[in-house]
Amino acid sequence: MKKKKIFFSVILSTLFIFFxxxxxxxxxxxxxxxxxxxxxxxxxxxxxxxxxKLTSDQFFLNNKYIIINIWASWCIPCLxxxxxxxxxxxxxxxxxxGLNYKDKENNAKQFIKKNGNPYELILSDRNGxxxxxxxxxxxPETFVIHEKKIIKKYIGPLDQQNIFEILRITKK
Amino acid sequence: xxxxxxxxxxxxxxxxxxxxxFYSCFKNINNKTKxxxxxxxxxxxxxxLTIFLSFICLVASFVVSDFSNETVYNNSHTTKSIFYxxxxxxxxxxxxxxxxxxxxxxxxFIFFLTSKKHPKNYRIFTIIFQQVxxxxxxxxxxxxxxxxNTLFPIPDEGLGLNPILQDxxxxxxxxxxxxxxxxxxxxxxxxxxxxxxxxxxxxWAIHIKKWIIxxxxxxSLGIMVGSxxxxxxxxxxGFWFWDAVENISLxxxxxxxxxIHTIIVLEKKNHLKNWTLIxxxxxxxxxxxxxxxxxxGILNSVHTFANDPxxxxxxxLFLFILILLSIVIYFLFHKNEKPIIKDTFLxxxxxxxxVNNWFMMxxxxxxxxxxxxxxxxxxxTNNKVSIGPPFYHKLLSPFLIPFLxxxxxxxxxxxxxxxxSKIKLTNLFFLIISLLISSFIISFxxxxxxxxxxLFGASFFLLFKTIEEFFIKNYNFSQxxxxxxxxxxxxxxxxxxxxxxxxxxNMKFGDEKKINDIYIKxxxxxxxxxxxxKTIITSFQIKDEHGKIMNFNPEVRIYNQPEILTSEAxxxxxxxxxxxxxxxxxxxxxxxxxxxxxxxxxxxxxLSVVLLTFGGILSFFRR
Numbered sequence: 001m002k003k004k005k006i007f008f009s010v011i012l013s014t015l016f017i018f019f020x021x022x023x024x025x026x027x028x029x030x031x032x033x034x035x036x037x038x039x040x041x042x043x044x045x046x047x048x049x050x051x052x053k054l055t056s057d058q059f060f061l062n063n064k065y066i067i068i069n070i071w072a073s074w075c076i077p078c079l080x081x082x083x084x085x086x087x088x089x090x091x092x093x094x095x096x097x098g099l100n101y102k103d104k105e106n107n108a109k110q111f112i113k114k115n116g117n118p119y120e121l122i123l124s125d126r127n128g129x130x131x132x133x134x135x136x137x138x139x140p141e142t143f144v145i146h147e148k149k150i151i152k153k154y155i156g157p158l159d160q161q162n163i164f165e166i167l168r169i170t171k172k
Numbered sequence: 173x174x175x176x177x178x179x180x181x182x183x184x185x186x187x188x189x190x191x192x193x194f195y196s197c198f199k200n201i202n203n204k205t206k207x208x209x210x211x212x213x214x215x216x217x218x219x220x221l222t223i224f225l226s227f228i229c230l231v232a233s234f235v236v237s238d239f240s241n242e243t244v245y246n247n248s249h250t251t252k253s254i255f256y257x258x259x260x261x262x263x264x265x266x267x268x269x270x271x272x273x274x275x276x277x278x279x280x281f282i283f284f285l286t287s288k289k290h291p292k293n294y295r296i297f298t299i300i301f302q303q304v305x306x307x308x309x310x311x312x313x314x315x316x317x318x319x320x321n322t323l324f325p326i327p328d329e330g331l332g333l334n335p336i337l338q339d340x341x342x343x344x345x346x347x348x349x350x351x352x353x354x355x356x357x358x359x360x361x362x363x364x365x366x367x368x369x370x371x372x373x374x375x376w377a378i379h380i381k382k383w384i385i386x387x388x389x390x391x392s393l394g395i396m397v398g399s400x401x402x403x404x405x406x407x408x409x410g411f412w413f414w415d416a417v418e419n420i421s422l423x424x425x426x427x428x429x430x431x432i433h434t435i436i437v438l439e440k441k442n443h444l445k446n447w448t449l450i451x452x453x454x455x456x457x458x459x460x461x462x463x464x465x466x467x468x469g470i471l472n473s474v475h476t477f478a479n480d481p482x483x484x485x486x487x488x489l490f491l492f493i494l495i496l497l498s499i500v501i502y503f504l505f506h507k508n509e510k511p512i513i514k515d516t517f518l519x520x521x522x523x524x525x526x527v528n529n530w531f532m533m534x535x536x537x538x539x540x541x542x543x544x545x546x547x548x549x550x551x552x553t554n555n556k557v558s559i560g561p562p563f564y565h566k567l568l569s570p571f572l573i574p575f576l577x578x579x580x581x582x583x584x585x586x587x588x589x590x591x592x593s594k595i596k597l598t599n600l601f602f603l604i605i606s607l608l609i610s611s612f613i614i615s616f617x618x619x620x621x622x623x624x625x626x627l628f629g630a631s632f633f634l635l636f637k638t639i640e641e642f643f644i645k646n647y648n649f650s651q652x653x654x655x656x657x658x659x660x661x662x663x664x665x666x667x668x669x670x671x672x673x674x675x676x677x678n679m680k681f682g683d684e685k686k687i688n689d690i691y692i693k694x695x696x697x698x699x700x701x702x703x704x705x706k707t708i709i710t711s712f713q714i715k716d717e718h719g720k721i722m723n724f725n726p727e728v729r730i731y732n733q734p735e736i737l738t739s740e741a742x743x744x745x746x747x748x749x750x751x752x753x754x755x756x757x758x759x760x761x762x763x764x765x766x767x768x769x770x771x772x773x774x775x776x777x778x779l780s781v782v783l784l785t786f787g788g789i790l791s792f793f794r795r
Contacts, residue, residue: 003503006503007499007503010499010503011496011499014492014495014496014499015492017544018488018492020547020548020551020552021464021470021488021547022485022488023551024470024547024548024550024551025468025470025484025485025488080327080331155736156736157331159246159331160246161246
């Protein structure tokens with residue numbers, strides 16, 4: 001009898017730990033230190049296609065994840081990550097914004113035409129100042145933004161593992 | 173292209189053969205003959221060969237930079253040197269699991285060859301349990317982490333290996349650690365087999381002790397190589413950070429260390445059977461949990477490189493099937509034994525070995541709780557906590573004192589009973605001397621705590637006692653070496669922890685600064701282009717408080733594929749201390765963050781671990 005009790009309590013506690021770890025798998029495991037991430041400053045930018053002037057408040061919606069990808073048609077690593085970006089297209093969990101960095105308009109349009117447009121919105125950054133304000137080092141670079149805070153930053157081309165991570169972070 | 177295909181098919185073949193072995197083993201159990209059927213041996217050889225072939229194919233794909241292979245594409249680059257192309261093949265998730273599998277089947281094969289003296293059914297059951305693990309791993313590889321996935325169209329260039337992994341220590345770290353982890357799988361299977369066949373006795377203990385020692389040696393060395401890597405590559409100047417992944421390798425180590433001591437009681441006195449079995453099961457379970465926690469991405473750490481939840485679920489299910497299987501088998505087959513206390517007296521070798529186990533279990537639970545508690549808390553309450561070194565230091569160090577003192581006495585005690593009057597007065601003398609030395613040392617530091625004096629005293633006491641042991645005639649030489657090494661290990665860690673000094677400052681080329689009687693001068697700066705990275709080599713001249721002048725050349729490397737900055741520390745090691753200088757590139761042009769550290773007795777920490785494992789090696793070859 002005693003043996004049975006021990007047996008069942010061991011089994012139950014094992015199942016409990018299984019449950020915890022199982023749930024834990026689906027949790028986000030990135031950590032945002034409190035009060036250390038600065039709020040993003042608001043900035044103005046031009047829509048790539050419509051040439052409409054937009055302020056950042058118009059597209060940095062508070063409750064939605066924003067992914068900003070800095071790209072340029074002259075940047076060869078950007079081409080590499082493009083297929084991964086295409087796989088992020090039409091995801092309702094976040095809004096994918098492209099920031100076209102120091103690029104010739106025609107070349108950039110060619111690039112999008114040839115390789116597809118993964119972005120919901122493309123902003124122009126002709127002289128590169130917006131990228132500098134965001135704290136970018138170069139192209140390509142990708143920022144995951146939530147509630148006006150940068151919660152994740154990828155320097156260099158994205159790979160499949162980064163994509164998994166982005167999907168996991170933005171899943172909630 | 174060819175190698176990828178060949179490797180893939182070879183892996184599928186090995187899966188079929190593993191199922192065949194599983195089946196023919198079951199058929200063989202009911203067979204009344206005393207011999208294992210010869211076809212099992214041939215199947216095992218084929219299994220080993222096919223997996224070996226598939227591993228070689230993966231390495232070959234890396235060497236020829238076959239980017240049609242997805243694993244190669246994600247982790248390699250044509251400009252990488254041949255050494256890192258080869259080691260890169262197990263530096264990633266898929267490849268490292270293939271290596272795990274290779275070591276696993278190799279060990280099954282070795283087990284089969286070296287266990288011929290033992291009962292047939294015991295051997296067969298061990299092979300069956302091993303095949304469960306093998307099949308689980310091959311299935312895992314083939315379904316969610318196949319190293320031979322192909323890409324089309326074939327990319328021209330790979331993405332490159334993470335530069336912090338491009339390091340000789342890290343090339344050998346996983347294989348060594350895996351030998352330790354996988355060795356524990358044999359302990360696991362064989363103890364379940366012994367349980368079913370009622371073979372938990374002296375013969376089994378002698379047989380399995382070799383496996384325990386082998387796993388323990390490799391695990392100790394693996395942990396050490398990993399921590400040497402962290403020491404000079406991560407550039408934080410520490411060697412142990414209580415990072416979750418480090419803890420995970422430490423937990424099976426505690427279990428194995430406890431097991432090494434318990435198995436002696438089983439071997440000599442035929443006691444503690446059930447406890448040995450529980451420890452054997454726990455060791456392997458903790459190893460697989462380690463794989464789960466590292467590979468699933470449930471924890472954030474330098475080691476997390478797979479972030480696919482499907483993989484996590486697979487390993488988790490597999491882990492819990494193994495755990496539940498072993499729990500059921502344990503409860504079905506274990507026999508009650510009479511308590512050890514009825515046969516022995518309080519002051520005896522048995523007691524000291526059991527006490528060793530208590531302490532190991534205590535250390536294990538502290539580390540286990542510290543590692544998984546944040547996960548549990550987050551799931552239940554959504555709070556994030558971070559458990560850092562202070563938690564471990566506060567909980568572990570007070571218990572080191574009695575542990576060290578008991579360790580000093582333990583080996584001297586006799587089986588069953590030791591008379592209290594046999595304990596000599598010289599011990600008191602040793603104790604006083606150690607306390608005096610330690611209070612002398614502590615008086616040089618700012619901390620004047622009673623606690624550190626006693627802790628230091630206890631470690632000195634152990635050192636003296638282990639040295640004294642060498643003058644007593646007694647055949648157990650390996651134990652003496654390992655215990656001596658352990659006392660040196662603890663002492664060097666304590667001295668290192670207390671006397672390390674560090675300062676950090678920002679400097680640009682040509683600057684000269686004076687901090688705490690130390691002059692530091694930035695003398696040179698040059699940039700070189702290497703094969704797959706650009707390096708900034710800086711030169712510093714440091715004049716320490718004794719007027720000794722040292723030159724350091726730490727580097728900052730900028731890798732191109734993928735683009736990552738790494739800092740290569742320059743470390744001047746000598747017998748008494750390490751001088752450690754590391755620079756980081758700051759954003760503002762020309763300025764570097766310079767960190768200079770003096771870490772006494774650093775070399776001794778590594779040497780003592782080597783000595784510790786040397787004791788293990790001696791013990792392996794004894795008799």
